[in-house]
Amino acid sequence: MTPFVNLLELEALAKPRLPTAVFDYFAGGAHDEITLGANRRAYDAIALRPRVLVDVSRRDLSMTLLGQTLAFPVLVAPMALQRMAHTDGEMATARAAASLKTVFTVSTLSSVTVEEIRPACALAPWFQIYVHQDRALTEGMLARVAACGYGALVLTVDTPVLGRRERDVRNTFQPPPGVAFANMMAGTGATTGTSERDSALAMYFAARHDASVTWKDLAWLRRTCRLPLVLKGVMRGDDAKRAADHGVDALIVSNHGGRQLDTAIPTIRALAEVADGAGPNVPVLVDGGVRRGTDVLKAIALGARAVLVGRPVLWGLALDGETGVSRVLTTLRDELDTAMALCGCATLSDIGRDLVVT
Numbered sequence: 001m002t003p004f005v006n007l008l009e010l011e012a013l014a015k016p017r018l019p020t021a022v023f024d025y026f027a028g029g030a031h032d033e034i035t036l037g038a039n040r041r042a043y044d045a046i047a048l049r050p051r052v053l054v055d056v057s058r059r060d061l062s063m064t065l066l067g068q069t070l071a072f073p074v075l076v077a078p079m080a081l082q083r084m085a086h087t088d089g090e091m092a093t094a095r096a097a098a099s100l101k102t103v104f105t106v107s108t109l110s111s112v113t114v115e116e117i118r119p120a121c122a123l124a125p126w127f128q129i130y131v132h133q134d135r136a137l138t139e140g141m142l143a144r145v146a147a148c149g150y151g152a153l154v155l156t157v158d159t160p161v162l163g164r165r166e167r168d169v170r171n172t173f174q175p176p177p178g179v180a181f182a183n184m185m186a187g188t189g190a191t192t193g194t195s196e197r198d199s200a201l202a203m204y205f206a207a208r209h210d211a212s213v214t215w216k217d218l219a220w221l222r223r224t225c226r227l228p229l230v231l232k233g234v235m236r237g238d239d240a241k242r243a244a245d246h247g248v249d250a251l252i253v254s255n256h257g258g259r260q261l262d263t264a265i266p267t268i269r270a271l272a273e274v275a276d277g278a279g280p281n282v283p284v285l286v287d288g289g290v291r292r293g294t295d296v297l298k299a300i301a302l303g304a305r306a307v308l309v310g311r312p313v314l315w316g317l318a319l320d321g322e323t324g325v326s327r328v329l330t331t332l333r334d335e336l337d338t339a340m341a342l343c344g345c346a347t348l349s350d351i352g353r354d355l356v357v358t
């Protein structure tokens with residue numbers, strides 16, 4: 001087991017374990033990586049106002065979300081091609097999330113099939129969907145996900161086109177041999193590169209992804225798949241309101257970890273507006289730069305029901321497979337527990353906006 005004390009150390013520890021192109025694909029963001037850095041710094045700019053002399057001898061971090069009870073409010077964000085980090089890939093991530101009683105969100109572009117991952121999960125995993133131009137392909141994917149018992153459908157809405165990730169362009173990023181978009185093996189050819197100097201992912205998106213998806217398509221999605229629908233990548237209050245009006249079941253405030261629109265607002269700064277727009281009946285989650293238990297507490301104080309964590313999971317996976325991912329999630333959970341105690345909160349519902357100064 002590679003020792004680490006906190007999630008901020010992980011990237012440097014994982015770097016020597018990975019080929020440069022894989023490390024860059026995991027770590028990088030779009031263009032100048034302004035949003036990538038700002039997501040993290042924005043948390044540091046929020047100060048806490050602890051409440052004292054509260055009985056915090058017993059603390060409860062559990063919560064319910066879309067019909068499932070999670071042990072603590074941290075889910076695993078969808079991330080493509082996890083077998084590039086460790087041979088067990090998504091299987092290890094699923095097992096770690098299962099052992100800690102939280103939800104794993106499986107990417108459309110996972111390197112293990114949705115059917116193989118499902119039995120490794122204790123809570124019903126969520127499935128993140130990218131809509132392909134070939135709607136029949138997407139409908140087939142959704143039928144498979146519903147048939148094997150996923151818990152929600154997460155439509156990523158911040159990616160009509162792929163952000164330009166310059167590290168991947170420089171590296172002409174390709175998944176290494178033996179790692180592929182496992183769900184897509186039937187029908188798309190998927191990861192084969194061309195002689196052009198661009199990343200394989202960028203070319204895949206340009207060729208197959210549907211940039212024409214609008215609010216109108218939510219009805220088609222709902223008809224095609226009866227699972228609760230979550231929109232990932234909502235950054236504005238007016239879009240949040242529109243989503244609520246369309247009957248969306250939950251929202252994720254996300255800028256894709258700074259991988260899409262560079263200089264987009266840091267997610268924690270967009271959260272309160274989105275939560276207000278969504279109203280009381282649509283749970284709002286947030287991801288991007290969550291690395292500390294105090295970050296989770298700040299997100300909840302500003303209106304999130306839960307957070308998702310991305311890259312640290314990949315670093316944990318690269319270091320120690322399932323054990324590494326478990327350690328990442330446990331560290332965040334334990335830090336949140338401490339932060340709650342020190343802020344005078346025994347349960348998540350004790351965490352309110354009064355605890356933060358923005």
Ligand SMILES: Cc1cc2nc3c(=O)[nH]c(=O)nc-3n(C[C@H](O)[C@H](O)[C@H](O)COP(=O)(O)O)c2cc1C
Pocket residue numbers: 025026027039077078079080107108109128156232254255256257258259287288289290308309310311312
């Ligand atoms: C390597 C990598 C692959 C990703 N793949 C996907 C994906 O397939 N679908 C998706 O909706 N988001 C994807 N994301 C974005 C994450 O779901 C999440 O929004 C982001 O990583 C959160 O920020 P954080 O890494 O700072 O925690 C990916 C992120 C990374 C780092």
